[in-house]
Structures are given as structure tokens and as C-alpha cells.
Amino acid sequence: MRDSYDYLHIRPKDGESLSLWFTRVIECAISDSKGRQGRIRGALHDLERMAREEGMAEGRREVQQLMDTETARLGKRITDLELMLRGSVSKIDAEAERQEAARAMRNRCSDAAMDYGCVPNNTSEAIYALPLPKPLFTQTVRPK
Structure with missing residues (x-):
């Protein structure tokens, strides 16, 4: 069985979105394969997997950012309550x-x-x- 299409030589440009890079990779896969569907299909499957991983990573980044903002907000609230507690009497x-x-x-x-x-x-x-x-x-x- 032949190896799947190798597109590591096509590097993403600075600031290029994932979808534009995928389009360039598929264009190269089509031109290099001379119409063989297996290579194109393999590249599409690899790119779909990468997109799924990128989406999960983006979701993790969003969740982490949300956790950081909530942690900062709650930390500020704890600091305010500790300051208020220092000035109070039991x-x-x-x-x-x-x-x-x-x-x-x-x-x-x-x-x-x-x-x-x-x-x-x-x-x-x-x-x-x-x-x-x-x-x-x-x-x-x-x-x-």
C-alpha cells in the first residue's frame, strides 16, 4: 500500500488561516496526484483530523481563558472580603x-x-x- 500524500513541504504562511492553508494543500494534492483520488482523499482526511484537533484546541483555549477571567474575578472578590473581614469584629x-x-x-x-x-x-x-x-x-x- 502506498503512503498517504505528504504535504509537509507546504508550510502555512504567517497569519494565514487554517482554511486557506487547507485549500493550498488540496490544490497541490490535486496537481501532484494527476487525478488519483486516493491521494486527494488521504489529504482531505488528514486535514479534517487537523481541523478537528485545532477546533478542540481552540475550545480548550476559550475555556482556559474563561477560567482565568473567572479566577481573577473571584480572587479580587476574596481579596475584598478579606479586607472587609480585617476591619470587622467578631x-x-x-x-x-x-x-x-x-x-x-x-x-x-x-x-x-x-x-x-x-x-x-x-x-x-x-x-x-x-x-x-x-x-x-x-x-x-x-x-x-
């Missing part, structure tokens, strides 16, 4: 500070109601006996 920390502020406010009011600034009386004792507010943000406590 619920546990916020609740601890809220409770500490309520305790300090109760103690300050109790101290202000004392006689002569240091002698407890009924009013200061009643203020000191007031309960702290219930947790607003969370019921959990910081793990030790």
Missing part, C-alpha cells in the same frame, strides 16, 4: 465588649449615687443589684 468580641460596657456603666452610676462618694446607700445598692443585659448577639462564649 460577634463574641462584640458581645464581650457590650457586657463590659454595661457593667462599667452600672458601677459608675452606683458610685455616683453613693453618699460622699464612698459610703453606700439604698440607691447605690439598688443600682448595683440591677442585672446586666441579656446577650444580644450570641449565646456562645469564647472557648478557653
Whole structure:
């Protein structure tokens, strides 16, 4: 059996599309084969295979480009969220500070109601006996 048509000597020109190069290869195959259909058919099958591979490669390039743009967009979003997270306070920390502020406010009011600034009386004792507010943000406590 004869080898299929060898068209490696026909190189694609710079910027030439695949379809134009295929046309040049088929023209050369027709002129060289002197009407033998086997060579032309072999060249057409090879070129069809190459076109299929080129299409798959183009599809892979498009998918890779889409993945790169999505990865860049999501990376930017992650960076923005990390920046926002750095400036925020956790619920546990916020609740601890809220409770500490309520305790300090109760103690300050109790101290202000004392006689002569240091002698407890009924009013200061009643203020000191007031309960702290219930947790607003969370019921959990910081793990030790």
C-alpha cells in the first residue's frame, strides 16, 4: 500500500488561516496526484483530523481563558472580603465588649449615687443589684 500524500513541504504562511492553508494543500494534492483520488482523499482526511484537533484546541483555549477571567474575578472578590473581614469584629468580641460596657456603666452610676462618694446607700445598692443585659448577639462564649 502506498503512503498517504505528504504535504509537509507546504508550510502555512504567517497569519494565514487554517482554511486557506487547507485549500493550498488540496490544490497541490490535486496537481501532484494527476487525478488519483486516493491521494486527494488521504489529504482531505488528514486535514479534517487537523481541523478537528485545532477546533478542540481552540475550545480548550476559550475555556482556559474563561477560567482565568473567572479566577481573577473571584480572587479580587476574596481579596475584598478579606479586607472587609480585617476591619470587622467578631460577634463574641462584640458581645464581650457590650457586657463590659454595661457593667462599667452600672458601677459608675452606683458610685455616683453613693453618699460622699464612698459610703453606700439604698440607691447605690439598688443600682448595683440591677442585672446586666441579656446577650444580644450570641449565646456562645469564647472557648478557653
